[in-house]
Structure formats: C-alpha cells, structure tokens
Amino acid sequence: MPLEQLKTRVSYQTLLLAGFALAASALLGIGDWNTRDAIEMRRQEDLKASLAQVIPDELYDNDLLKSTVIVSTDGLSNVQEILVYQARKQGRTTAAAFLLTAPDGYSGNIDMVIGIGPNGEILGVRVIAHAETPGLGDKIEIAKSDWILSFNGRSLENPTVEQWAVKKDRGEFDQFSGATITPRAVVNAVRRGLLFFDMHRSEIVE
Amino acid sequence: MLLLETYKKLAGEGLWHNNVVFGQNLALCPLLAVTGTATNGLGMGLATLVVLVCSNGLVSLNRHLIPAEVRIPVFVLLIAALVTLVDMTMNAWLHEMHKVLGLFIPLIVTNCSILGRAESYASKNPLVLSLWDGLMMGFGFMLVLVLLGAVREIISSGTLFANASLLLGESLSFLEVTLIPDYRGFLLTALPPGGFIAIGFIIAGKRLVDRLFAARTIRVTTGEALTES
Amino acid sequence: MLTIKPTSGPHTGSETGVGSIMRQVIYALLPATAFGLYLFGWPAVNLLVVTLFASLLFETLCLKLAGRPSIPTLKDGSALLTGWLLAMTLPPWAPWWIGVIGAGIAIVLGKQVYGGLGQNLFNPAMLARVVLLISFPLEMTTWADVTPWLTESAPDFNAGLTITFAGLSNPDAVTGATLLGHVKTEWLQKHPLSESLSDFCTLKMWLGMTRGSLGETSALLLFAGGMWLLLKKIITWPIPVSMLASVAVISGLFHVLDSERYLSPVMHLGSGALMCAAFFIATDYVTSPNTPLGQIIFGSLCGLLIYMLRTWGGYPEGAGFAILLMNSLTPLIDHYVKPRIQGRDRRGRPLEENMLKGERGKRKEERGN
Numbered sequence: 005m006p007l008e009q010l011k012t013r014v015s016y017q018t019l020l021l022a023g024f025a026l027a028a029s030a031l032l033g034i035g036d037w038n039t040r041d042a043i044e045m046r047r048q049e050d051l052k053a054s055l056a057q058v059i060p061d062e063l064y065d066n067d068l069l070k071s072t073v074i075v076s077t078d079g080l081s082n083v084q085e086i087l088v089y090q091a092r093k094q095g096r097t098t099a100a101a102f103l104l105t106a107p108d109g110y111s112g113n114i115d116m117v118i119g120i121g122p123n124g125e126i127l128g129v130r131v132i133a134h135a136e137t138p139g140l141g142d143k144i145e146i147a148k149s150d151w152i153l154s155f156n157g158r159s160l161e162n163p164t165v166e167q168w169a170v171k172k173d174r175g176e177f178d179q180f181s182g183a184t185i186t187p188r189a190v191v192n193a194v195r196r197g198l199l200f201f202d203m204h205r206s207e208i209v210e
Numbered sequence: 211m212l213l214l215e216t217y218k219k220l221a222g223e224g225l226w227h228n229n230v231v232f233g234q235n236l237a238l239c240p241l242l243a244v245t246g247t248a249t250n251g252l253g254m255g256l257a258t259l260v261v262l263v264c265s266n267g268l269v270s271l272n273r274h275l276i277p278a279e280v281r282i283p284v285f286v287l288l289i290a291a292l293v294t295l296v297d298m299t300m301n302a303w304l305h306e307m308h309k310v311l312g313l314f315i316p317l318i319v320t321n322c323s324i325l326g327r328a329e330s331y332a333s334k335n336p337l338v339l340s341l342w343d344g345l346m347m348g349f350g351f352m353l354v355l356v357l358l359g360a361v362r363e364i365i366s367s368g369t370l371f372a373n374a375s376l377l378l379g380e381s382l383s384f385l386e387v388t389l390i391p392d393y394r395g396f397l398l399t400a401l402p403p404g405g406f407i408a409i410g411f412i413i414a415g416k417r418l419v420d421r422l423f424a425a426r427t428i429r430v431t432t433g434e435a436l437t438e439s
Numbered sequence: 440m441l442t443i444k445p446t447s448g449p450h451t452g453s454e455t456g457v458g459s460i461m462r463q464v465i466y467a468l469l470p471a472t473a474f475g476l477y478l479f480g481w482p483a484v485n486l487l488v489v490t491l492f493a494s495l496l497f498e499t500l501c502l503k504l505a506g507r508p509s510i511p512t513l514k515d516g517s518a519l520l521t522g523w524l525l526a527m528t529l530p531p532w533a534p535w536w537i538g539v540i541g542a543g544i545a546i547v548l549g550k551q552v553y554g555g556l557g558q559n560l561f562n563p564a565m566l567a568r569v570v571l572l573i574s575f576p577l578e579m580t581t582w583a584d585v586t587p588w589l590t591e592s593a594p595d596f597n598a599g600l601t602i603t604f605a606g607l608s609n610p611d612a613v614t615g616a617t618l619l620g621h622v623k624t625e626w627l628q629k630h631p632l633s634e635s636l637s638d639f640c641t642l643k644m645w646l647g648m649t650r651g652s653l654g655e656t657s658a659l660l661l662f663a664g665g666m667w668l669l670l671k672k673i674i675t676w677p678i679p680v681s682m683l684a685s686v687a688v689i690s691g692l693f694h695v696l697d698s699e700r701y702l703s704p705v706m707h708l709g710s711g712a713l714m715c716a717a718f719f720i721a722t723d724y725v726t727s728p729n730t731p732l733g734q735i736i737f738g739s740l741c742g743l744l745i746y747m748l749r750t751w752g753g754y755p756e757g758a759g760f761a762i763l764l765m766n767s768l769t770p771l772i773d774h775y776v777k778p779r780i781q782g783r784d785r786r787g788r789p790l791e792e793n794m795l796k797g798e799r800g801k802r803k804e805e806r807g808n
C-alpha cells in the first residue's frame with residue numbers, strides 16, 4: 005500500500021505516535037544515563053563550595069559531606085532537625101557547619117550557611133539565597149558588601165546576648181542606611197544558630 | 211545559483227525581516243525573562259538555537275512519515291525531548307549557567323517560534339534547507355537576546371557580559387567588561403517591565419532602520435530611472 | 440443699502456483650554472508647595488527647579504524628534520504641571536539626578552511615546568515616581584527631618600546646593616522615617632500602635648509639620664487646593680470623594696476591629712500621598728473614567744488598593760501603585776460604564792420617546808386595556 009494511503013489510517017497514526025514516543029523515551033534514557041553522575045557531582049560541588057566559604061581549608065582533611073550528624077532543634081527553629089557537617093583533622097572535630105534560615109527577612113526567607121569553631125566562635129557566615137530588595141537589603145551578600153564578615157570571630161560571649169542585635173535595637177551590629185529589617189533578621193538568625201550550637205555542642209563536637 | 215538565492219533569502223528572513231522577535235513578535239516570554247544580562251541572553255540564545263536546529267532537522271527528516279492529523283503531537287514530543295536533553299546536558303557540563311537559566315530552559319518547549327518553524331517550514335522543506343532555516347532563525351533570536359541583554363545589563367549595572375567565563379569557560383573572559391565603574395545601578399531595567407520598555411525601544415530602532423533603508427532604496431531607484439531617461 | 444458687519448460667528452467661545460486648566464491646577468498646588476519649600480528649605484527649592492527644568496527640556500526634545508512645533512505645546516503648561524506634580528511626590532532632599540531621571544521617565548515614557556498629551560495610559564508623574572521608587576529605593580525612602588526656613592537647623596544656600604548636587608554626607612543624622620513607614624517597621628517588631636505612636640501629634644501631621652514628600656506633607660493645604668479646583672469646576676467631586684470615603688470607611692472598620700494594629704481614618708487621610716493623589720493625580724482627565732459612575736468605581740477601588748497596599752504591602756505607601764493599577768483598568772471601566780449618548784440609554788438603545796409610535800405604543804394601549 006502506498007504511504008499516502010497508509011497515512012490516513014488511524015492505526016498508522018497511532019503506531020507512528022507510539023513510535024516517536026518510544027524513540028523520544030529512549031533518547032531521554034540515554035541522555036539521563038550519560039549525565040546522571042555528572043549532575044550529582046555538580047550538586048555535591050555546589051554544597052562543598054558553600055561549606056568551604058565558612059570553614060577554612062586548613063581546618064579539615066575529611067570529606068565534609070560524608071561526616072554529618074543529625075541534631076534535633078528542640079523547637080528552637082521551625083525545622084525539626086538540622087544536618088550538621090563536621091570538619092575533622094586527624095580525627096579531631098575542628099569545626100561544624102550547617103544551613104540556617106532567617107524566616108523574617110523583608111521579603112521572605114534568607115538562607116544562610118554558618119561555620120562555627122569548637123569553642124563556639126563563628127568562622128564565617130554567608131548568604132546563599134534571598135529575595136531582599138536589590139540595592140538596599142542585598143548588602144548581606146558578600147558580593148555586595150563586607151557586612152557579613154562582621155560576624156567573624158564573634159560568639160555568644162562576644163558580644164553579650166543582649167548586644168546580639170543591630171545598633172537600632174541597641175546592639176553591636178551595623179544596619180544599612182535605609183534598611184533595618186534585613187540585617188536585623190540576619191543577626192537574629194545567626195544568634196539563634198549560635199544558641200543551637202551551644203545547646204548541642206557535646207553532640208556535634210565529640 | 212537559484213539555491214544560493216534561497217539560502218540568502220532564508221538568512222535575511224531569519225536574521226532581520228522575519229526575525230522571531232522583530233518580525234513575528236513571538237517568544238517574548240523567554241526573551242523578557244532571561245535577558246537581565248548579555249551573558250544570560252547568550253546562554254538562552256545558544257540553547258534555543260540548538261533546539262531549533264535539531265527540531266527542524268528531525269521534523270524535516272520525518273516529514274513524509276508524519277500525517278497531518280498527528281503532526282502537532284509529534285512535533286511537541288520531539289521538541290520536548292530535545293529540550294530535556296539540552297537541560298540535562300547543561301546541568302551536567304555547564305552547571306553555573308544552568309543555575310542561572312535552570313528555570314527557563316524547560317520553558318524553551320513553550321517557545322512558540324520552535325513549533326512555528328517546524329510547522330511552517332521544516333515540515334514542507336528538505337533537510338539541509340530546514341537546518342539552515344533553523345540556524346538562521348535561531349541565530350536571529352539569539353542576536354536579539356544578546357542585544358536586549360546587553361542594553362539592560364549596561365543600564366542596570368554598568369557591566370557587559372559579566373560572568374561570561376562561567377558560560378563557556380575561561381576563553382570567554384575577555385568579553386567581561388565593566389563599562390561604568392562605581393555605577394549606582396538602575397534597577398528597573400533588570401526587572402521585567404524594564405525588559406518590555408527596552409524591547410520597545412529596540413523594535414522602534416529596527417523600524418527606523420527599515421524606514422531609512424526604504425527611503426534610500428526609493429531615492430536610488432528613482433535616481434536610476436532619471437539617469438536612464 | 441444694508442451693510443452687515445459680521446462681528447463673530449455663531450459659536451460660543453470658551454475660557455477654558457488646556458493652558459488655563461493647567462494654570463489653575465498649578466495655582467491650587469501653590470500653597471502646599473510653598474509650605475513644603477518652607478519646611479525643607481533650599482534643597483527642596485533646588486529639586487523643584489531641577490525637575491521643572493528637566494521636564495521642559497525632555498518635552499522639547501521629544502517634540503523636536505517627532506517633528507512637531509515645540510513652543511505651543513510647551514506653552515500649554517502640561518509638561519510643567521507633570522514636572523511639578525512629580526517634584527511634589529519626591530523626597531525633598533533627594534539628589535538632583537532623581538529629579539532629572541524622574542522627569543525623563545514621566546515625559547518620555549509616561550507621555551510622549553504614547554503620542555503626547557491625551558494619549559497616555561498612565562499618569563506620567565505617578566509612573567515616574569513608581570519607577571524611581573523601584574529603581575532607587577534608598578534615595579526614594581530617605582526622608583529629611585523637618586527644618587523650617589530661618590530656623591537654626593535649616594541648611595543655608597550653600598549647604599542646600601551640596602545636599603542636592605553632591606549628596607547627603609551624614610544621612611542618618613538628619614533623616615528618619617515617615618509616619619506610615621515608622622508604624623510599619625514597628626509593627627514588624629511586634630510593637631502595637633499605642634507604643635509606636637506614643638509621641639505623635641495628629642494636628643502637626645494634618646498641618647504638615649512632619650517628614651514626607653516635598654509637597655505632600657500638608658493634608659490641609661492640599662485639601663484647600665482641591666476645594667478650590669472643585670469650586671473652579673476644574674475637577675468634579677466623584678473621584679476625590681469616593682477615594683477619600685473608601686479609605687476612611689475601610690480604615691475605620693479595621694481600626695474598630697483592632698485599634699492596636701490598624702491606623703485610624705484620621706491618620707490615613709492625613710498622611711502619605713493620599714490627599715495629593717485624590718485631588719490632583721487621580722482626577723487627571725486622561726487617565727480616569729469619563730462618567731460619574733465610572734469615576735466613583737475608579738475612586739473607591741483606588742482607595743481600597745491604597746489601604747491594602749499601605750496595610751499589608753511591602754512598601755509603607757501605596758498611592759502610586761494603586762493609581763497606576765487603576766489607570767490600567769480605566770479603559771475597562773469606560774467599556775462597561777459608557778457615557779449616555781443623547782437620545783439613547785446607557786446600553787446605546789434608543790429612548791422610548793424617540794421610538795416611532797409603532798409597536799411599543801400599541802402594546803402600551805393593550806396593557807391599558
């Protein structure tokens with residue numbers, strides 16, 4: 005039967021559509037097979053890169069992603085458990101890092117990663133994702149301003165718990181001119197992170 | 211000779227006269243969504259170009275097999291598969307770019323110009339011509355994306371091709387320029403309304419160029435007519 | 440011999456034209472503007488002058504590009520008024536380039552790209568203000584303290600030039616939040632109104648002795664200007680009345696429900712850009728509906744939006760956004776609420792009196808029987 009006549013048959017059309025669907029699925033299957041490992045590797049690299057920002061290289065010789073401990077927050081945060089990454093050197097825990105969220109930003113959540121030394125001193129804080137006003141609240145990004153570095157070396161004793169606030173709230177930390185809510189949210193979240201670490205120090209640094 | 215003319219005509223149509231954005235006013239959604247910077251425009255443009263060429267090629271190859279009744283589902287199936295492949299490939303090997311464009315890559319499926327070319331050109335023409343048409347249409351679209359991205363980037367942050375080296379490796383780092391140091395930034399152009407306003411001005415500019423050319427052609431032809439007579 | 444001296448054609452001349460309307464509106468704006476200049480001193484004067492000058496410049500440029508004569512259009516004062524309204528809504532100590540960029544956006548993007556006066560979809564001044572607010576949030580939310588002329592804290596002429604053309608050197612010391620901004624930040628900190636408004640004086644706010652935009656602080660003077668426009672029949676009552684009434688009613692309702700969370704109507708009517716928007720911006724002929732009913736719908740929805748944006752929105756004031764949103768709805772309102780054509784009803788059907796004494800007349804008779 006010539007092709008033109010065949011093309012008008014419903015069975016041909018159905019089979020053709022099925023054939024193309026099959027071919028497309030096969031194509032996608034091959035594509036997935038070839039890219040799966042690479043994509044997983046990229047994901048881990050991303051996570052490592054953000055952890056490396058808050059824990060200096062010389063502090064650990066282990067694989068951060070593989071030595072983790074799950075710690076319950078006991079209601080300190082709106083998540084039940086936090087996955088803490090432990091940095092180890094020659095078997096001793098030298099630092100810990102975990103993700104942190106400030107739910108009270110000017111426009112939504114501010115996601116951060118924080119690194120803390122065994123004595124409770126902050127090694128670094130970085131903002132990973134946020135939706136704050138560009139030009140105003142986005143100074144919490146390291147790319148826009150050094151402000152986030154002002155947490156380095158701080159701990160719950162330095163400054164005192166009352167002074168863990170922006171200057172407008174009679175605290176230690178600068179706000180930006182024109183924006184108080186964003187830095188306030190970040191400072192409060194970092195303080196909560198320190199409190200969390202303090203309560204679970206024995207679990208994290210054993 | 212005749213074939214060369216056809217190629218020339220296709221190139222002219224794709225790049226200028228019937229350009230996806232200028233001529234057809236299609237694909238404005240990805241256009242406005244991703245062109246905050248020239249680099250993003252280039253990345254999105256390249257991804258669209260690849261999909262467009264491949265889909266035109268596949269459609270043209272199979273054009274005798276596909277009955278008119280089921281052509282649309284078949285085209286959509288092909289395009290969707292291609293886009294997913296591009297998405298996975300970018301995620302694996304152009305990861306930084308994928309982080310920026312990730313949300314928009316799947317949206318290439320909805321880019322009406324791809325289905326449009328499959329339907330109006332590739333399904334009726336031989337393979338090589340269809341590939342060429344896809345290349346020129348995709349290239350024309352990419353040029354507009356880069357142009358719009360460049361305009362918006364310069365006005366919104368004073369840079370050009372920022373982070374271009376993330377797109378295709380260090381070899382592109384020469385493109386990165388800071389045109390206006392210590393620029394305060396004009397945020398609107400980075401936002402969707404700014405995209406609309408900028409594309410408005412660019413289309414107006416294109417019309418102006420067309421008009422100038424038309425005026426010149428008329429003058430030239432009348433001039434010739436005068437000398438002939 | 441009969442000589443006829445035709446003195447004039449059979450037409451009635453009208454006193455009002457675009458020029459005279461624009462002039463009247465500027466007169467009505469004068470008291471509030473003068474008060475704003477008195478409160479905020481030389482920097483405010485500089486900003487007003489820069490904005491007006493830039494508006495005229497952009498208008499001339501656009502008309503040149505379009506190949507139209509510029510002098511007649513410039514003379515009608517519409518560009519001047521747009522610049523004036525824009526300047527009134529800017530923070531008084533904003534740098535000069537805010538005025539210039541704002542004027543450019545208002546005149547070029549807000550008006551001329553549509554084809555000039557009468558063709559624009561959005562109110563040019565409000566469009567410019569919203570673009571500026573989104574693009575330069577820092578400059579557009581830096582509110583100078585009240586430093587009346589001839590008092591010690593007022594910047595002298597040179598200091599004024601420095602503030603406008605070189606920028607504020609120490610912004611935190613001489614600026615602060617507006618009432619609406621203050622209340623919003625305090626509420627986010629979970630401070631109720633009784634706390635955040637402890638040292639607040641309603642009378643001062645209504646008079647205008649408070650931080651705010653250059654010409655928007657004095658609700659009373661703006662109200663007076665609006666009344667004058669109403670008297671002169673430049674504007675009609677539906678838009679301002681419905682807008683103010685809807686804000687008053689809605690805010691009153693919420694205030695009664697929870698007076699620690701929601702500001703009272705007195706505060707809402709007297710603060711922010713509401714008074715200016717109700718009388719001078721929303722009443723723009725071009726961008727508001729044509730019929731009284733349409734205008735009432737327009738005005739009340741404006742009021743509702745302003746209240747919602749102020750209370751639950753991201754920015755402290757929402758007048759600009761509200762007006763722009765409603766501007767975009769104006770064609771729709773005009774589509775559904777059409778002005779009545781002489782001899783026809785609203786839907787365009789002929790009125791009964793005009794119908795031929797045919798069927799309907801007959802039917803009436805039958806019904807009578």
